[in-house]
Amino acid sequence: xxxxxxxxxxxxxxxxxxxxAVGIDLGTTNSLVATVRSGTAETLADEQGHHTLxxxxxxxxxxxxxxxxxxRSAATEDPQNTIVSVKRMMxxxxxxxxxxxxxxPYEFVQTDSAVPRIKTAAGEFSAVEISADILKxxxxxxxxxxxxxxxxxxxxxxAYFDDAQRQSTKDAAxxxxxxxxxxxxxxxxxxxxxxxxHGAEGIHVIYDLGGGTFxxxxxxxxxxxxxxxxxxxxxxxGGDDLDKAVVDWIMQQAGIADDVGHHQMRRLMRDANxxxxxxxxxDSTEITLELDDGTHWQGNLTREQFNELVDPLIKKTLAPxxxxxxxxxxxxxxxxxxxxxxxxxxxxxxxxxxxxFFNTQPLVDIDPDKVVAxxxxxxxxxxxxxxxxxxxxLLDVLPLSLGLETMGGLMEKVINRNTxxxxxxxxxxxxxxxxxTAMAIHVxxxxxxxxxxxxxxxxFELRGIPAMVAGAARIRVTYQVDADGLLSVSAxxxxxxxxxxxxxxxxxxxxxxxxxxxLKASMSHAQEDVDARGLREKQVEADRVxxxxxxxVAEDGAALLSDAERSVxxxxxSKLKQTREGTDSxxxxxxxxxxxxxxxxYAERRMxxxxxxxxxxxxxEEFEN
Amino acid sequence: MGITLTEPAAQHIRAYLENRGxxxxxxxxxxxxxxxxMAYVLEFADELNEEDQVFEDHGIKVIVDPKSMIYLDGTxxxxxxxxxxxxxxxxxPNVKDACGCGESFTV
Numbered sequence: 001x002x003x004x005x006x007x008x009x010x011x012x013x014x015x016x017x018x019x020x021a022v023g024i025d026l027g028t029t030n031s032l033v034a035t036v037r038s039g040t041a042e043t044l045a046d047e048q049g050h051h052t053l054x055x056x057x058x059x060x061x062x063x064x065x066x067x068x069x070x071x072r073s074a075a076t077e078d079p080q081n082t083i084v085s086v087k088r089m090m091x092x093x094x095x096x097x098x099x100x101x102x103x104x105p106y107e108f109v110q111t112d113s114a115v116p117r118i119k120t121a122a123g124e125f126s127a128v129e130i131s132a133d134i135l136k137x138x139x140x141x142x143x144x145x146x147x148x149x150x151x152x153x154x155x156x157x158x159a160y161f162d163d164a165q166r167q168s169t170k171d172a173a174x175x176x177x178x179x180x181x182x183x184x185x186x187x188x189x190x191x192x193x194x195x196x197x198h199g200a201e202g203i204h205v206i207y208d209l210g211g212g213t214f215x216x217x218x219x220x221x222x223x224x225x226x227x228x229x230x231x232x233x234x235x236x237x238g239g240d241d242l243d244k245a246v247v248d249w250i251m252q253q254a255g256i257a258d259d260v261g262h263h264q265m266r267r268l269m270r271d272a273n274x275x276x277x278x279x280x281x282x283d284s285t286e287i288t289l290e291l292d293d294g295t296h297w298q299g300n301l302t303r304e305q306f307n308e309l310v311d312p313l314i315k316k317t318l319a320p321x322x323x324x325x326x327x328x329x330x331x332x333x334x335x336x337x338x339x340x341x342x343x344x345x346x347x348x349x350x351x352x353x354x355x356x357f358f359n360t361q362p363l364v365d366i367d368p369d370k371v372v373a374x375x376x377x378x379x380x381x382x383x384x385x386x387x388x389x390x391x392x393x394l395l396d397v398l399p400l401s402l403g404l405e406t407m408g409g410l411m412e413k414v415i416n417r418n419t420x421x422x423x424x425x426x427x428x429x430x431x432x433x434x435x436x437t438a439m440a441i442h443v444x445x446x447x448x449x450x451x452x453x454x455x456x457x458x459x460f461e462l463r464g465i466p467a468m469v470a471g472a473a474r475i476r477v478t479y480q481v482d483a484d485g486l487l488s489v490s491a492x493x494x495x496x497x498x499x500x501x502x503x504x505x506x507x508x509x510x511x512x513x514x515x516x517x518x519l520k521a522s523m524s525h526a527q528e529d530v531d532a533r534g535l536r537e538k539q540v541e542a543d544r545v546x547x548x549x550x551x552x553v554a555e556d557g558a559a560l561l562s563d564a565e566r567s568v569x570x571x572x573x574s575k576l577k578q579t580r581e582g583t584d585s586x587x588x589x590x591x592x593x594x595x596x597x598x599x600x601x602y603a604e605r606r607m608x609x610x611x612x613x614x615x616x617x618x619x620x621e622e623f624e625n
Numbered sequence: 626m627g628i629t630l631t632e633p634a635a636q637h638i639r640a641y642l643e644n645r646g647x648x649x650x651x652x653x654x655x656x657x658x659x660x661x662x663m664a665y666v667l668e669f670a671d672e673l674n675e676e677d678q679v680f681e682d683h684g685i686k687v688i689v690d691p692k693s694m695i696y697l698d699g700t701x702x703x704x705x706x707x708x709x710x711x712x713x714x715x716x717x718p719n720v721k722d723a724c725g726c727g728e729s730f731t732v
Contacts, residue, residue: 003705003712004667006641006651012666037712038641041670048707145709 003147006038011386021181021384023154023189023376024141024544026131026169028087029211031055032370033138035146036386041193041374052369053074053141057133058082059120076266079105081120085212086134089116089127090172091164098343102469113484128172135176152181154380156372157232158183159217162445163457163504164484168547182381183485187217188226189375190341194363196221202330202336203229207354207362208372209317210342212238218328231329232320233460237313240345245309246272246301250287254297264292276324279306280346292396314353321357338362343369398423402479402487405451407432407543408536414479417447421485426478428494433547435467439475441491443504449529450536457504462491464498470544531585538588542580545592549573549599552606562607572598626699628653628680628687633704634713635683637710642685645669650686653715654693662732663696666713706721 013019024046030052035045043051048067058071059081066074069502074082083106089097094108095115107265109117109124117124142150157169166183173180184192187206191197196204201221208215215233219226247268251260260268271289274338278285284302291297326331344350345368355362366374381387398421403413406429415425419494431439439462446454465473474494481487490501557566576591630638642648654666670688673679678694680687689697701716720730 003707003710003714004665005712006638007666009652009666009668009671012656012668014664038637039645040641044709141709145711147707147710147712 005105008039008387018146018148019151019386020142020146020148020383021152021154021276021377021380021386022138022146022150023156023373023378023380024135024138025082025156025189025373025376026087026134026172027055027210027372028085029055030369030562031134031138032373033142034143034370034373036377036381037146041377041381041584043370043373043377044141046141053134053137055086056082056084057086057130059122059125061121063122065122065133067134079106081122083118083120083125083130086127086130089130091162091166091168092116092127093299093387115202128168128175131172133177135173135178139176139178142372150178151384152179152380154182154184154189154369154376154383155180156184156186156189156376158215159187159228159230160215160233161485163485163487165468181380184376184379185217185228185340186372187215187219187339188228189372189379190339191219191221191226191375192378193341193366193371196337197226200336203330203334203441203543205321205324205335205338205358206341207317207321207338208233208341208343209344209350210238211344212236212240214317214320216317218324218325218330220328229330230324233328234316234320234325237316238342239311240269242276242310242344242347244268244274245313246275246306249301249305249309250289250299253299254289254291255292261292275301276347279303280348293336310347310349311353312348312355315333316533318353318357321354334360335360339371340368341365341371398481398485400455401443401447402457402481404429404477404489405444408540410533410536411444411446411449411451411454414477415481421481424478424480426476429473429475429477431465431473431475432466432470432544434469434551436464436470436473437467438463439465439491441489441500443487443489443502448525449533454527457487458489458502460489460500460502462489462493462498462500464496465493466496468495535583535585535588538585538592539580541590542576542592545595546573546576546580550593552602556606556609557602560609561602567603569595571599628689628697628699629701630682630685630687631703632683632703634702637704637713638685639683641670647671649673650688652688653697653700654690655696655705666693667713679694 007013020035022033025032032043032052034041045051046053053068056068056075058066058074058078060066071082093114097104097116099269107119107242108442111117113127117126118130139150141528153173155169161169168352169183170180186208190206190208191204199221204219204221206217208220213233213235214237215231217231218229222230250256250268250272251258263401267289271287275285277286279301284300286294286298286300288298319492335358338354338355338360340351340362345364350365351362398415398417398419399415399466401417402412402415406412412427414427414543415423429439440459442451442459443457444451444454445457448454462475465475475491477489477491479487479489487504488500488501489504492499551563561569572591572595576595577589579591582588596610636649648669648671650670650720652666652668652670655663656666657663670686673688674690676691677688678691680689685703696719697717699718703714703716705711705714717730
């Protein structure tokens with residue numbers, strides 16, 4: 001017997017054509033799936049009643065795998081075959097993963113491919129395949145709960161996820177047999193869950209303190225459109241750190257030495273976690289623990305003491321908050337709502353401090369662990385077409401600027417960071433040398449002036465440019481970023497119409513730490529960058545001048561120059577060549593000026609010669625009009 | 626005769642209506658489609674049409690248009706679970722034959 005849901009008026013579907021859609025929060029620690037049933041958004045539970053699925057996959061020697069709670073215990077027993085926090089590896093190269101400093105017990109397979117693969121008992125798997133295994137379990141749960149095949153899903157990703165990470169997430173979904181209707185930024189999903197999209201225009205802050213990561217995002221709702229104004233965070237700060245603060249306190253109080261064993265440490269972490277959770281409800285809690293020597297220690301931790309322990313950590317989250325406000329170019333009193341996301345925002349002190357900082361009562365009504373999935377579920381319901389009068393277009397912003405390499409290894413920004421997507425921008429470039437018939441386009445991501453300090457995303461070539469003098473060709477380069485944050489670049493020579501393009505699917509992308517580092521570096525190296533740019537520009541100018549004078553001398557130097565004049569020019573040329581190799585941009589400028597001076601007469605003579613040549617056989621009168 | 630609701634069905638409808646924040650009740654109906662001829666309509670109701678019949682059970686208004694009433698008279702709306710799946714079920718005495726899944730039927 002079919003089980004039916006209540007539709008919106010006029011939206012009943014024909015039998016077997018239900019537009020079943022779910023939202024998936026594919027988290028670092030836990031994943032959830034949510035849907036809208038009979039107009040109510042809710043997360044879906046498994047047979048045991050668990051809503052959260054630990055994002056853990058345990059690969060077995062028989063080629064199969066276990067996902068979630070079943071896999072969790074294996075993480076300590078069989079760490080090599082139990083993959084945790086696979087999200088941190090999505091869209092990353094092996095170097096990226098190692099650079100994050102997280103110690104991973106996995107054995108990576110040596111391959112030429114840029115996509116790292118982990119060797120497990122069941123075979124070798126990439127992060128995309130491992131994520132797909134998690135998604136498959138959620139898909140099964142959703143289809144069992146909704147009684148049919150899913151039409152589509154919305155998957156949430158952190159706002160700072162780059163191209164490669166988004167593409168990997170999509171690939172994982174495809175591999176799991178899911179049709180991704182859209183990737184949605186996590187903060188945007190949280191705002192949707194609270195129905196902020198139905199409210200008045202305004203600026204909202206999403207404060208997301210999870211188990212191991214912290215993110216803060218500022219969204220602006222404008223004409224029914226969500227725009228992410230700015231994001232910041234700390235990828236190594238979360239509830240685990242709050243627990244660790246309590247552990248340190250217990251160890252100090254109980255006189256436990258720092259070199260405590262792994263086993264004892266795990267027990268301490270568990271006790272600390274229990275104490276933390278107890279203090280959400282009550283003003284004090286008893287902690288009893290058995291020491292290694294068999295004796296017991298008993299202590300009392302009050303809410304006040306706990307607050308003191310965690311205050312420095314909460315303060316650490318407020319610095320990124322301040323930064324996003326500055327990045328977004330807003331003031332505190334422009335903020336309408338603050339949405340709390342992540343289990344750690346259950347801690348009363350966190351709510352209090354965040355409320356104080358933003359001077360507003362944060363929204364906490366929806367379970368902070370489920371709020372992102374619920375928002376994704378609501379969005380999936382809309383995208384599947386179950387709500388006719390509610391077309392919502394959600395916008396995100398670019399986390400880092402996109403540009404290309406110009407002469408001298410300089411970064412030319414085409415789309416600036418924090419530009420809302422989807423976006424398309426074009427810029428015109430030209431050729432550097434006479435008769436240049438091809439142009440290499442190097443796509444770069446980052447904020448620094450020199451390309452070496454930024455991230456290379458892709459390279460491609462525009463060939464078949466008709467031979468012209470330097471600077472005559474008009475090459476229009478267009479950057480397009482779609483609603484999912486994926487970039488495509490095309491180049492077209494306007495006079496001839498030759499075209500070339502590339503879909504940027506970098507083999508791996510940037511880590512959020514790297515993004516943060518790159519942003520920081522761009523600020524702290526601002527002066528250096530300006531100087532470097534000045535130098536490179538002078539060097540490029542020197543090359544251009546040298547190129548021009550060399551080709552002129554080769555053409556008519558012998559006819560127009562005396563030996564004496566020739567040696568003066570040669571001296572100026574070699575001086576410019578020499579200073580060009582140095583780092584003194586003023587000296588280069590001077591050498592260019594000197595060469596200019598040395599060649600002034602010659603240039604005049606060339607001009608005369610070319611005019612004579614052009615006028616030869618014509619009468620003066622012909623030129624008078 | 627008329628339309629009735631079981632206690633679990635009434636509870637869920639009440640919660641859904643409350644969550645939705647608007648609506649005067651629940652609209653039941655049938656439309657021609659599906660693999661066995663007729664299909665059920667189950668929607669929130671925001672307005673009442675002139676010919677509509679209204680039944681009240683467990684404090685919830687159930688609204689049916691007269692054409693559908695011919696096929697629905699005597700129906701009890703229930704809420705059930707099958708494994709993880711849950712939803713509303715029509716216990717309709719008029720049904721002679723239903724398709725395998727029970728989503729569409731003939732009278």
